[in-house]
Amino acid sequence: MFSNENQSGLILPPRRAFLKSMGLGFGSMALATMLNEKATAGPEPVNPLAPKAPHFKPKAKAVIWLFMTGAPSHLDTWDYKPELQTRHGQALPGSDPNTGFFKTSGKIMKSPFKWKQHGQSGSWVSSLFPHMSQQVDKMTFIHSMHLRENNHAPASIELMCGSNVPGRPAAGAWVTYGLGTENQNLPAYVVMHGDRPRGDNQIWSAGFLPKTFQALTLDSRRKEAIDDIHRAKEESDAQQRATLELLGDLNGAHAQAHPNQADLGARIRSFELAYRMQTAAPEALDISTETAATRTLYGLDNKACETFGRQCLIARRLVERGVRFIQIFAGKGVAGDGSVNDVPWDGHDNIEKNHISCAAATDQPAAALLADLESRGLLDSTMVVWGGEFGRTSDSQGSLGRDHNPHGFTILMAGGGMKRGFHYGSTDEFGYKAMENKVHINDLHATILHQLGLDHEKLTYRYSGRDFRLTDVGGHVIKDILA
């Protein structure tokens, strides 16, 4: 872990004088706490990212959301429906061919996979997940998820922002707004992706919240993960430090001439933070120091899941370093089945081929993440969420595929104070619609915020004449799934 006190290495005498003049004593406090201080005359806290007290004692410190881009079929993964097997090809009662984006056949389609019960909980898992099935006793399964939108981008926006209206902040931005950043050297909200998912940065937008709370995105296709994180090649550390020293000096004088403008002080510190981020961020992303056993655990030696494995491992490293909200958009699978890279799980044509390839790309790393967090004692304080933007239809699209279905799907949660090996809610006998204990996305968000110590009704932001919430005008904490 980082120790904030010793990272700076910057001693800037003129600035010290300046800070004194602002009522701040440099020697008496660590940098991180210094950032929390209010300026003497400013009405706002200097640093909106300073850690903030939650509404009540939290169970979880961090969230890792494994976003299964393109929407896996709940019926072929976690929601076992024997009726589909026995009544394959028959008419699906209550089928609405307009449920999804295309038209469905109205005929029941069985799952092409073999199903088995796993763990002490006896949870049914399809043969797609040889690794995740070993972790079922750590998970809470919500089988009764539902939302409104039936196409990828709007549904992804709804899933992450609580409403289908674009321009609302995503959950990660809300959490950062509510809790600030624990590690000032790193952003609190990190998004990892390969091919940009359908809907793009509307899914992880800070919306109307200040940009301070926006996500840092790490593109797995790029060599340098963070823009401008490295000092120019030709410049030495000593040179850069001298630069910062003079800059601090000049800025200090300027700030002194503007005694009631706290933002000027914040800007001085932002350069020091930037300097430290140059070391801290690459260190957090550098997995070369991980043991061979860990690398193997995450499947880094397996081409099929190497990318997602690296992302999951980085997620763990970020959590260790105090990052609060991490979201990974699972990228493309290995085998072509007609699905598109920006929505890999989108098995319209052939669910079997598609899901085999997508599972191969994600199963081992996701399972490794759970096991690894557990073995490091981090699972209790880290909530892992696994799921897509909706489920898929119980009737077939064409003969082998399934269309979108927002009326019922499964999301898994593990850690962060959730029950273990627990199943909540259910869909009807065909898995077509959520029936019992329906969970709307607002409910899920309310629950996640609750575990982070936030009351979803109190976490509001005034914008355009209204106090907005992540949970819009709905949401109930699902107490039944809390340990």
Add this chain to the structure above:
Amino acid sequence: MSRTTVPQCLIFCLFIPVCASFAADNVIPAEHIAFFEQKIRPILSEHCYQCHSAEAKQNKKLKGGLYLDTRAGVLTGGDTGSAIESGKPDKSLLMTALRWQDPDIEMPPKKKLPENVIADFAKWIEMGAPDPRAGTAVPSKRVIDLKQGREHWSFKPLLKGAPPEVKNSAWVRTPIDRFILSRQENAGVSASAPVSKEKLIRRAYFDLTGMPPTPEEVDAFVNDSAADAYSKVIDKLLASARYGEHWGRHWLDVVRYAESGGYEFDGYRPGAYHYRDWVIRAMNADIPYDEFIRSQVAGDKIKPGDYDGACATGFLVAGPYPGQITAKTKERIRYDQLDDMLSTMGGSMLGLTLGCVRCHDHKFDPIPQRDYYALAASLANTEHGEVKIDKQNEESQKKMSEHEKLAGPLRDALKLFETQEFPTRFEKWKAQSLPGLSSAAQWQALDPVSAEARSAALAIAPDGSVLNTANKAMEDVYTIKVITNQKGVTAFRIDVFAGKEFPKNGPGLSDNGNFVLGDLKIIAKPVDTKIKTKPAALKLRAVKATFEQKDYLINAVLDNSPKSGWGISPEMGKDHSVVFAIDGATAGFEGGTEFEFQLTFDHFGVGRMRLSMYAEERNIELAVAAAAAAKEREKKQADAKDGPWQALAVVSAEARTAKLAVNKDGTVLNTGNKSMQDVYTLKASANQKAITAFRFDVLSGKDFPQNGPGLSDNGNFVLGDLKITAKPLDAKSKAAPIALKLKALKASFEQNGYTISNVLDGNPKSGWGVAPEMGKDHFVIFAIDGAPAGFEGGTELELQLTFDHFGVGHIRISIQEPAASAIAGKDSKPEAAEPASIVIPDLVDAVDSQHLREIREVLKRGAGKVADADGPQTFRWFTHFDETAARTFNAVRDHERRKPRPELISIYTTKGGGQDVYLLRRGEVDNKDAKSTPGFLQVLLNSESATEPVAAPDKSKTDPRIALGNWLTHVETGAGHLLARVMANRMWKYHFGKGIVTTPNDFGQQGERPTHPELLDYLATELIKGGWKLKTLHKQIMLSAVYLQGSDASETNRAKDPENKLWWQRPAQRINAEAIRDTLLSVGGKLDETMYGPAIDKLETPRRSVYLRVRRSELIPFMTLFDAPEPTQSIGDRGTTTLPTQALTLMNSPFARKMAEQLRMRVMTPGIKPAEALSKAHQIALARKPTDGEAAKLTAFFEKQKEWIAKQDPKAAAGAEGVALTQTCLILLCTNEFVYVD
């Protein structure tokens, strides 16, 4: 039930028994009470009270304003209306909720109640919802009181008070200052000292233009001691084009401007930037703000066809809009779209939050839901879309009318000639010249009667060719009409011509001279209106082209996808031709035919083209093929091993399941979809008239299983059946088709049990196979059992091959004629002699005009005379044979060709469309109330009695959007006073960093109150008085003493008014993202001041940031990093963040470092001392000379860096000075002072 038609007494009688039981409150039958107590109350108590009761209200858990703990509460209902309709469970909202029929109100939310319980509730409501519970603890639904609503400060008329008296009148420079100073004096705070001239000019530059002054401009101002020096600077800046770019960008925030749709695919809108350009132009031209508003709401209606008008309403459609819409989501998305327009209008123009009124009356402001829908109805006929507009519409109109004026005399002359001279001249010509004329050419060029295109301007040349004279477009459709009197039309030819006037000499209009003909439709319709045949598109087949581009083959023209089509790359720069034949019967109606050609071009059209037709009753495709076959015949004979076989060129090949393709050599290839059972139907033509035998070669190949020739897994096949039909090629022939009787002769190999005789046994299951001899070529020969086959004029052969156990991959068909010697004695025509009747029109064949043949047809029809009805067309044809007629006729046509063709521009703006707007209960499209009529917000109608939205303040029958614009801007009767307040506040905000109202987009109850209401109203009044000119108001504000203040902060002031609500200083402002980038570019000396046009997408392109692309899903990271907003809703205040990532960008990004490098190169002139260079850089970057202390520090830093660089790498020592200087320049760009302007 109709209240008006049923007699009163009947109603009375009918209702008595029912009403009686409930007439008095307490008389409820005991069993009903029991039912309620047993079945209903426990459920309500257990499942509903938690959120719907007085207790819930106390616990702040009340949801939807609904109380279910009293009878009154149930009947009154919550925010969305009554919970029950007594006696009608199916119409009761409560039942909808319990039944989970509406995903938004599924109650109880966690788990549906058991079906029997739900049934109890239905029964209860049917009973009339007996309910003994008392209590009235239901606050009645909030009723909007408009009279009281008008008392809210921002809805009131503007205050007219005179500026207050002040003590320290020496400080006062403008009336604005009196409002400020008066309050300051009362509070005991004092204004800060004026800012220095050096700082003032930098402030003025950034405030008005978003750019820094140059050192020269700073010097000139500082040294200008004239009293009006500052005033002159303001005038100069307001007149600068940079002003519109900077203030236009402010407005673009307010109107959520972007160039893409957002959502699923974030469709880019190439024509969206015209709105951005219009805003910049409007700002620079200082068009009055009320006109600015009216134009954006209804510019397209105020000035139809006007470029500016169309650009301005880009405002309405700048919002997000999904690219993928399904039938299910269409209507909801339409209301979303209206909501986006309304919410933006509310926030940007009126400072009102209208979005929430979509679902219910405004919770805080006096805006009922029906007002929202009245506004929405004003936009009912408004949709998103691309519109083509003539930029110089007025000028073009003028030119057009001048052109039209000149056309009159020419047309008159033509008419005169046609009626007076033509008949006699024609008769003479008919007698003297016509008999000697002939038209031998196969192709007849068509003389179009009209040629129009969706985008392009087309004209018809005297030779009948069609020219594109302007407005070429990527996608276009040419519609060309021709008429003919001839029948038996079988084929059409399109010639496209190269020409010097086209890009790379054409013939296409894309930059490289290519084009893509994506689709071709030819619609035939009888000229004679008495014929009742419906116009129908001819079924076509592609025959031949002079050249086909790879992947752009002529077949793709007919695949119904306009995206795929025929192209000619790389053979541009020369003429090309393509022939399409009618597939099936020939075309042509008795009495004449009109052909309408629709040519859809996908990647640019052609510059000049000509249409021709072929009107011989013969299958042109087969004829063309036969010619080709004949040419190859001799060559092919050599291939045949068994007698003189002649390979047939197959023309078409289709199979029940397989995909077949015809190779260039006339053989047939299976390219996909093989199946166990299949039937191949092959067509070919032959000129031979004595065919005696057929040979089928099945060819092996690497692409087939086990090298084939069959397609079963082991390479075998079974030919189960064979049928061959022969029919005459010449449609005029009366001979009947013949099914040939065959006998099996021989095969290269016969599989055990699969001999060739099986093929002819009538059983498709038995047949010929070749196992185990797979992997090599095979053949089989069948002879005609009987007379040789072949018709005069050519033969069309149809060969049907039925396969049972997989077909073959590659097949060649040959025929045999008896050698001349073998049939000696019979008709022994030498083989080489072509039957004379076969005439093959080829692409290179000569083209004649259609005129002569048309005249002949007309005369034939009229038995040697021209019928009256045929007069006009005959004249047209005749002009080709009479010089004087031609001159008169072409004078009109040529004039038409010179018609002014305006350059049309694609603009993303408003289009007609949409449909009626209904008031939606709870904002749900499935829950429609009455149709809404256009109207306005009643609270902003200056009338005590106005309770209904009225049509328009001017009461005229104007377009609803024009009326809306009038209402928005009308100060006395409409919303004009609020409009002026909101804008005056925005201007104050951009000049001072925050507004007099700190919520610039919310002037309602929830918004902040103005710190200085009288001042705000004074500014609003001045804005209106000054003719709504923003520039005038800018100057008034900038000349005020309050604006001139520095950023001092005395202890007293800070203690008494820490938030500077009394404006005792003007704090330094962080410049916005655009200004940061523009300043970096300008300091680097690289800013390109080109204005307007399509968006740029690269951060490094040295244009001003207002021209950067705004794509919703891919905003430019540098811009968002420095707080450029998400353009999804109106943004009144961007906010300013300070982030370490901003520091990283300025310290490390190649862009910032490059600007530092360029700054260094600007100042490092030969021989200059480093200290002097640094001083110059300081002046460029920060608009002032460094102090001695600063200069010393910068120089010391520079020296140290130089030393380090030299030490690290002695080789770099020579350049160390430059690198160190760049490094020092970079510091200047990173300073707070660089991005904060005093």
